[in-house]
Amino acid sequence: MKYVIGIDLGTSSVKTLLVDQNGDIKGEASAAYPLIHERPGYSEQNPEEWVTGTISCLKQLFQESGVSPEDIDGVSYSGQMHGLVLLDADNNVLRNAILWNDTRTTAECREIEQKLGDQLLSITKNAALEGFTLPKILWVQKHEPELFAKAAKFVLPKDYLRYRMTGRVEMEISDAAGTLLLNVAEGQWSEEVAGAFGLPAGFCPPIVGSTEATGTVLPEFAQLSGLSTSTKVFGGGADNACGAVGAGIVQKGDALSSIGTSGVVLTYEEDKNKDFAGKVHFFNHAHPGAFYAMGVTLAAGYSLSWFKDSLAPELSFNEFLEPVATIAPGSDGLLFTPYLVGERTPHADSVIRGSFIGLSGTHRREHMARAVMEGITFSLAESLELFRQAGIAVDRVISIGGGAKNPVWLQMQADIFGTPVVSLKNEQGPAMGAAMMAAVGSGWFRSLKDCAEQFIDYVATYEPIPANVETYSRLFKLYQQVYSATRVLNEGLQQFRG
Structure with a gap:
């Protein structure tokens, strides 16, 4: 061997x-x-x-x-x-x-x-x-x-x-x-x-x-x-690029949703003339002649870690998120924007900060937790929207990182993205992508696409639920208004920050 x-x-x-x-x-x-x-x-x-x-x-x-x-x-x-x-x-x-x-x-x-x-x-x-x-x-x-x-x-x-x-x-x-x-x-x-x-x-x-x-x-x-x-x-x-290869993002129609401390949405593309006006990154892919467009949420998983550590540091993530499944999409009229450290896509803004919008006395911790998860996913969806506006088709999303460890969050991504979301059987990230490049270079496979078919297994597919897609579509339009509505307020608050 x-x-x-x-x-x-x-x-x-x-x-x-x-x-x-x-x-x-x-x-x-x-x-x-x-x-x-x-x-x-x-x-x-x-x-x-x-x-x-x-x-x-x-x-x-x-x-x-x-x-x-x-x-x-x-x-x-x-x-x-x-x-x-x-x-x-x-x-x-x-x-x-x-x-x-x-x-x-x-x-x-x-x-x-x-x-x-x-x-x-x-x-x-x-x-x-x-x-x-x-x-x-x-x-x-x-x-x-x-x-x-x-x-x-x-x-x-x-x-x-x-x-x-x-x-x-x-x-x-x-x-x-x-x-x-x-x-x-x-x-x-x-x-x-x-x-x-x-x-x-x-x-x-x-x-x-x-x-x-x-x-x-x-x-x-x-x-x-x-x-x-x-x-x-x-x-x-x-x-x-290696993370994309390691998740099998080596053909048109596939996109990656990676929720770590930061969040990344990335999609495969072969048209070198795509123009995003600098709103997303556009880089050469590892696959010869291909490219990838990438949007970034600076505080993706970090937003959820911050929220859990602030309210319930004694609980594990599984314990903390278990009640979220009982809350309906929309978190009973509560929105969260994950701008805790500023934002990258689509707003390159180091001054903006996060918000809970619509908070009422009827909201409990599980409503807020779900709103945080939804807000992170809405932020990633803004990058997907930019891809689609540029004519890039996204037929399925491969989810990795923290967002792929929770079934509720996987379904939430499918519903908000309006696209099937797939999780990996064995997620190894960029190191696996690097190994795949060595395998192709060594002549084991003709291309990274061929290697992905052999090396990568998917464990589950989450299909969008039409009723949830409709709810989230309306909520997403409200989410997109929060940035402009709070930008001037955050500029004013900057003088009071340590």
Whole structure:
């Protein structure tokens, strides 16, 4: 039996998955590493932590599984997006990586908008947000000029890890799409954008595909990790692209609903000319020639965690949510907007905050809990509505994360989305997507679509209930009015916030 390894390089930990040719998981290991917060709004990491954590996980996989290194056909990656790793001419790291959740770059975002104008959306397909990579590059250029003068190139987190494994400095395309330096439709670095900000020639490394071979394991890395020097290494993908692949979002008509701390709605697309006017993200997919549109709710699962921890920290989530099934759709006239930390889609607004609308003395905790769940799902539905307005058909939604662990919430998603919702038998997320890329790259399958048919099983389908769909359709129209009705109030309240 042959195997592949998927490496998911996350924000707080790295996870590795050992998968056989049937798609069965034969081992997994994870290792945590710290975040560095030197000042409010700063979020950094030492790239060496990614390397040592990965080595530790690989050693554990071999020790616990008993699999021979020679039986590992390939390795691939999922990576946290947007993080800036600056390298000098000898490929040495110049400073800590600046991560996706670092918010110091608001001024640089405005500079990008002013300098590029309409070109920003026409070339990169995305608005300038603090999380993206180009604003971080400009921040270092402005605030650390002596250090930036030594910078020869940049990479993203998982691409740095791949360099340490193979000795090749390259950027994988689905991750490159999140830098604001890529012409997304053409899949090439934009000379116009790089030139506008005086970035040196060669600053953007060569682009590779997600299932493209990028060399084999270096002898020194093989000695440390237990891998064989004959093991092939493949490009991998951005964490959202890998999460989509791992959930089977590799064909038109499928969409992903992921409810973690934040929430993501993502759909597969093959038309490179789709125009969302920057209201949703539009990135290159891991599947060659494909793309994905993505909307984000900043406080999805976080809203429910906040509510439970505030009112009933002693209860488990199952205990807390059990009474919700007794409450009818609409929560007896109660609405909740999940803007606890601002919002991303469709309102890129850092000032807006959440609201309960319609609260009365007859409402109990279970009404409020259901309203929170409905509000999170309404927020995700706003992204789906933008997809549909752009002509993207959504025939079914694959639900993962916290929203897929509760049958009431799965049915609620089907009713609010007006689309069948499917849950996975074995949810492994981006690490499985990375393993699938290694499987395709190793020649086990012709495409990610073929691999998904073998590797991914679905356990249940929730069909929309017509009466609930009608109720939620009317309620959704009211939900969409809350943002504009409370925006000015929240601006006024900002002076009183700590």
